[in-house]
Amino acid sequence: MELLRFATAGSVDDGKSTLIGRLLHDSKAVFEDQLEAVADASERMGLGGVNLALLTDGLRAEREQGITIDVAYRYFATPRRKFIIADTPGHVQYTRNMVTGASTADLAIVLVDARKGVLEQSRRHAFLASLLRIPHLVVAVNKMDLVDWEQSRYEEIVAEFRSFAARLDVADLTFVPISALHGDNVVERSGNSPWYEGSSLLHHLEHVHIASDRNLIDARFPVQFVIRPQTDEHHDYRGYAGRVAGGVFKVGDEVTVLPSGLSTTIAAIDGPSGALSEAFAPMSVTIRLADDLDVSRGDTICRPHNRPAVAQDLDAMVCWLSEVGELRSGARLAIKHTTRWARTVVRSLQYRLDVNTLHRDEGADALGLNEIGRISLRVTHPLLCDEYRRNRETGSFVLVDEATNATVGAGMVLSAS
């Protein structure tokens, strides 16, 4: 059984919680005691009927205010796949939470209200999904029952969304007309939309091809930890533990260790359940090398003729996550990239991007909370990185405030030298 992680974005009114509630309920992932608690709370709050949003809004503040503030993770499974939902808020003031949920997603669902059409919010969600390079985007055109299941209305929305998405980098775009409230085209295909020839939303989630989304070409292994048992039995054992961040490593492969540039071959690969002949992303393994090289945490093992950049100067898109202070040129921060920490200085802010219009404001001199822009960075130690578009693991980094230790920025490498 395969694992699919998907992100949903939305706010109170667009039916996101109803859709999630429907998926969880129809796949029997909502339990009786949870439903009972939600029904009790709904009644206490004087709501008419059961508010399924209370299932996902787990914090007291969220229930009080009736909004989703932080990412919540939900789980359900069908016989084909296990699903992890990153349920994220839709309002612009919670963009950072949406970016957080999107960073690990294989697929994003953007909800569009069939009555309202493609709003600013839907465009923003689609843009963030493409910025974070979520490989699959599903536009769920919801509340189709309220437009009498009119095909022309659906086609209009599809056309409008497509023309907007053409400006984005979206590899796989799918549309589904649904009514989350009544369950049409959510789990089963609905008789209300005979003109719709696609599959139900759940069927799509179960069958969308995700295996080839990973980069299996560029072999990358950031070393996490050096394993040296120093026991009689394993006296000479020296293994490099880590998670394959890209590509495939095989026993016998010639490999190069960066930044030293020294080469050797792979003597053995130890997996969680014993020796392996090969390892691929995202496996956690321990690699043993034929020669005794100086390798430590933060180094990257790759192939001799396919190496990441060894870069101290980066251009990157950054989302600023902090409510205290802004990102300005000259800022000094800690940076974590793969298994390496370093310090960095922001050389320049090239532009700030309006997440609603995609307009580039080159006159901007700072990024505030939830704002996204292109920056140039200088790093104290070389980072072994790829462009984010080639590899989400070796192309991403976080920025950390050295005084408070708060995570204040999320970055995606555009180019490195």
Add this chain to the structure above:
Amino acid sequence: MSTTSYELSNIEALEAESIHIIREVAAEFERPVLLFSGGKDSIVMLHLAVKAFAPARVPFPVMHVDTGHNFPAVIEFRDEMVGRLGVRLVVASVQASIDAGRVVEPTGPRASRNQLQTVTLLDAIEEHSFDAAFGGARRDEERARAKERVFSFRDEFGQWDPKQQRPELWSLYNGRHHRGEHIRVFPLSNWTELDIWQYVESEKLPVPSIYFAHERDVFSRDGMWLAVSDVVTVMDDEVVERRTVRYRTVGDASCTGAVDSAAATVAEIIDEVAATRITERGATRADDRASEAAMEDRKREGYF
């Protein structure tokens, strides 16, 4: 695993993620500790830690916060497992906290030491200068937990502030902290109860006997079966009967309930869990029933 298609199963993907998290902690913290209750989640977590560093030993100790109100089978199991793996066991005793006057023992027939564990846990973290504590909590257990990060920052009072959580992106974990603060780490965040049991099955992991169906003297309280024992007072209107039950969770004996079950093997437990319509905490934990935000409130104070 099918090596030609380069695909991982759900369980293999979860295992890889958990091992990555555990290794990050060992690499970046000076004094981590793994919280071990002897329950299924902490058994899986410790097993993953063993795999993460094999053939070397697990490079940190395990700690049991002992309420003194235990199921004897679980304590036997705990001692056997840590002995077999050669890991160091630290026991933080709630009884010692009571004796030292750090906490006051609740009284009455519904008294439970569960709540007291927080003080004992935080005192032990401070005493041993632990800077990271692995917990076996899963996000599918409870809705406040569904919101928690894998690396969850705790201030110098051990408190969790759900509104000030650090954004956590990709697999880049930020464990930086000042002296006196610490990080709770949840490597099993993305596992479900069913995943845990499937892993117990596929890895052939031993678990304490109370997880399997057995006969026990129980009585009904708050809609669940509590076992008759020294640490529970049966009230006048409560009727003791002998039933075939098992435990879905292992916690303090005074507030952990059993469920009716005939599941005698791990495979039968998997079938039962797959078919159940009640969450494991809802079915078995009186402590979560205190209020709608019971878990959130306890977590803010520093609970597991």
